[in-house]
Amino acid sequence: MSPIKFLTRTRNGRSLDWTDWMSYAYLTVGLFLMFGPVLWLVASSFKTEAALTEFPPSLLPYGQKAVAVPGEEKPKPVYRVKLPDGTTKELPEVRRIGLVATHVDPAKPEEFIRVNVNDREPVREFRLATENYTDLAGKLKFGTYLWNSVFITVVATLLTLLFNSMAAFALSKYKFAGRKGVFLLILSTLMVPPAIVLVPNFLVISELGLLNSLWGVIWPAVATPTGVFLLRQYMLTIPDELLEAARMDHASEWKIYWRIVLPLAAPALAVLAIFSVMWRWNDFLWPLIVLSKNEHFTLQLALNAFQGDLVTQWNYLLAMTVITLLPVTIVFAFLQKYITQGIASAGVK
């Protein structure tokens, strides 16, 4: 089905029924509500600082046209100037004192034209302020923050998968006294609000000397009851006969876990990996507590630090917000099938 055909489907296949009107209206409003702010953010991140403070705001990023003027270092902003003879002309401004601005025609740079600021208006053009992004690299230690975020996310996710799957393997495939008790204990930690364990966690991390270390962010996040639960439920569906066959095939218990159970639990592992990436990437509170040195900041912390007490450079802040959103968006876009499957199978979000 072509996209056009798909998007213009109707209930009875011919004319628009009133239910079609309703559904399309509902969907449009929904789309606008959900997607509008994101679009606004992305559009705004391409605006110059001046355009951001403009009122009324424009949807698309417009910037004032600027041209190079001989003898001047920087490109100068262009205005549409009403000349004394009544004609209008687009001329760059070289300086402005009070209400009088001095313009010059780049073709005749020796000739200055003075006009009242009320007799001119800025020439605007569609322009993406890509410098918001390109400047970021040099402006802050953006690379460091990105690396910190990526390191924490990747390492914590790998460790989460490893530890949770080992716990889930034991809980689903071994019969030992207290198996149910251990499982209930793990599950019951779900009922403890994170705010309550914040202080004990901090004390532990502090005693271990992991404050201001990325590992201090990683370790407490590695064991998740949700992950153990999700993987255990999935592993229960792997037939025991496979494990018995492997045991008869001289496979060690580790080998059974590594070569048989892990590959077969791949769908559940994928779901947990997605969740873990989202959790770790978006995590704010715990990194904020553990990491206080600027060079250890994650992107989320850097974003926060960007909002100064007196001045906030909104153009950079918005650009950085967009970059921070990207990985999670990409993960979502490509793996949404697994995410819905995971939510359906484990009832978590």
Added chain:
Amino acid sequence: MASLELKQLVKEFGSGASMVRVIHGVDLQVNDGEFVVFVGPSGCGKSTLLRLICGLEDATSGDILLDNERVNDKRAADRGLAMVFQSYALYPHMTVYQNMAFGLENIGTPKAVIEKKVGDAAKLLRLDALLERKPTQLSGGQRQRVAIGRAIVREPKIFLFDEPLSNLDAELRVSMRSEITGLHRRLGATMIYVTHDQVEAMTMADKIVVLRAGKIEQVGSPLELYNRPANKFVAGFIGSPQMNFVPVHAGHGDTIVTAHNASFTKPTQTRPASGTELTLGVRPEHLSLQAADGALALPMTITGVEQLGGHSLLYGTLPGAGGKDGPRITAQVAGQVSTRIGDTATVYASADTCHLFSTADGETVVR
């Protein structure tokens, strides 16, 4: 190549009040190169017995001797047996080749040797063209052969089969049956085969072990079991359609009297006292529509007829006490019949094909 001996083997599950004994002191001797079939109704403990032998379950008491060596405490892998599971238990993420090579890789077999062994087994089982496929891309019969191949490459002392054909359709089951017996002949290996299907047991076994509720009821060759069942249970379990059972009692001398007052003479070694309740067993294929001297006449009211061309099956009931329907009777007669439902037909059982069982304990009185 190996022999197996079970001595007073007991298996209990659970503990305390919830303890269940599933195997009640089993003694069994399996000789080298024998094809032994464990058969019995579901829940009789035949699969548990197999799992005890291969080491996937620990025996509660008793001994398992493999080549006269006690292996109770050996791990499943170290006993040198190979099992073909009911579900085949093929690793779904591995190719056929990897499935068959996995066990050899785990004991550190050199790659060239693995390739040769897997290649040989694949050729034997006609799997050569399928080695790169995943189990999901195979048909039921092919999966079955891969599972057998996985057992073959390990060159086990004993092959164990746990209801390997129960997931196949009827046609495939027949062909796989002869394939497995053919394999047994070629390899000359000891095989133990578990099934609930008495036809499989009859057609494949050198020796059948009939189990009921964790106890061995009888051990013997297929025809021994058919001709001389040790008790009513074995008699009813072996043979299809099932043996007919008619309540009778001992009369004077060697006469046996049925509930509908028909009688015939059947000499017994241990002559039961007159009036002793007995159960007469006669196989459907031994009933005939032709009267013969000294044969027991069974007048049956026909309730169903199945015409199979070569032979016909008549289902009916004997007259019971007080005008009620008596015991059900199935007769398999040669050729085609014109009998209809509701008719009365008399079938005859000659004395030498009749079995007598004690009604009290089901033990055979005489054949």
